[in-house]
Amino acid sequence: MHFIIGGAYNGKKQWVKEELKKKKRLPEKIKEWLPGDSLDGLSYEVLIWSSIENWVIQACRDQAKEEEILEEFKECIHQLVLWEKQDLKRTVMLIGTDQSKGIVPLDPIIRRARDVSGWCFQYSALKSGRVTRVWYGIGEEIKMEEAKIMRIYTRTGDKGQTSLIGGRVDKDDIRVEAYGTIDEVNSFVGKAVADLDKTKFKDIVEDLEAIQHELFDAGGDLANVSSKREWKLDVKAIDQLELRIDQLMDEAPDLERFVLPGGTAASASLHVARTITRRAERLVVSLSKADAELPAAPQQYLNRLSDYFFACARAVNARDGVADVEYIRSAKVFRTGKRAPKEE
Incomplete structure (x- = not known):
């Protein structure tokens, strides 16, 4: 400076x-x-x-x-x-x-x-x-002063507060919980990318790398409390997720019952990302009740993203020839890609 x-x-x-x-x-x-x-x-x-x-x-x-x-x-x-x-x-x-x-x-x-x-x-x-x-x-x-080595620690959070775009809040604030959970999702997406064969899963790797950037966009939007807020997450990303969900669901065998998370290492990472995404979505719903100006896009994006991770995890297992393990006490809950009505 x-x-x-x-x-x-x-x-x-x-x-x-x-x-x-x-x-x-x-x-x-x-x-x-x-x-x-x-x-x-x-x-x-x-x-x-x-x-x-x-x-x-x-x-x-x-x-x-x-x-x-x-x-x-x-x-x-x-x-x-x-x-x-x-x-x-x-x-x-x-x-x-x-x-x-x-x-x-x-x-x-x-x-x-x-x-x-x-x-x-x-x-x-x-x-x-x-x-x-x-x-x-x-x-x-x-x-x-001589140029200093860039350090990641600032000591400004030692008293339990953190900086937002346009302000500061306690580190256990619902806003911090929300975008922090999105960061957690992003970490497991990175692990899934590391686990995947870059040739066999080229399209999925490209999906996941794009998703990592979109998660940063979503997190930035949630962290923005400035007086002139401009949103970064593009709603077109939601449409792209829906397109890819349909394509990936076609790769895996027909599904009738709930499946257990797991299979290959990459598939397991994607299931972890899916469950954390659900938690992030719940936190964003809570945040939206406290911030009426929060756009709908982050919550909608997270909702589709968890579905994408489910479809992607199954497609990864299918390409690697690893069968999904069905939950043994599950009723038939899916028919033609939709949840079936409750059996009598």
Whole structure:
């Protein structure tokens, strides 16, 4: 993270523009960022948050308390740092106007904003690896840390909270349970891919790899609590699952009774993924009751996905010549691919 500080009309933005040009950063990879903008799925390499003091002034005009403004600012910085660390090409640049000199404003709101801006700038300098002071277009480096090795631990969760897209919640929150369970599904999908012969099961491997990306989309949607939410999971993925379910069901022998999970190693992994997907679906149903704005797509997708895993597990066994083991006390519950009416 790079913090640029300087007086008003001292050429900070122009200095940043020239700095990015020297580093051969393409304009289409650079984005102006503001609090409330989603960081999820961005293809940009550089995010610039300029005129931080204006954001502080607006927060003061909205009568927010100083500690609330600073806490929100710290959360924004935390999210930006996490975004930056995900890719070595990424850079976050913060631009602030030094307000420590000049006449003290008469307007009490501007006076208060001046103090809060100073605190935010101190925090920016603390968290940034590089700090540059710009006077009349000339940059002076006042902090320059060596590049650090990317670490997966942040210590921010040591008190039992975790970050969402646009906020923080306790780690046992239903939202975290939901997207955490989706992550659990994804892990077993990865295991199934590792278990499969990539030639014999080329189509299924392609399915599963696409599903892994879609599960990340679904998890991202569930983790998004920002004010401007944009959903990533495409409903077309549901249609594709239904198509593949029908194709895979045709490969396995006709089914009349419940079958026991198992068979080949890959089939067993797919059954584990199926059962965890059912649990994820139940959690999403609970979450949707607490979040009325949650889209229907994740729950619908998970519902079809568990059916896909069932059909896929049976198809994998069929291709490997391994018979499904029927539950010995099962009634005949399936007819022509549908659940049969209860027998008298």
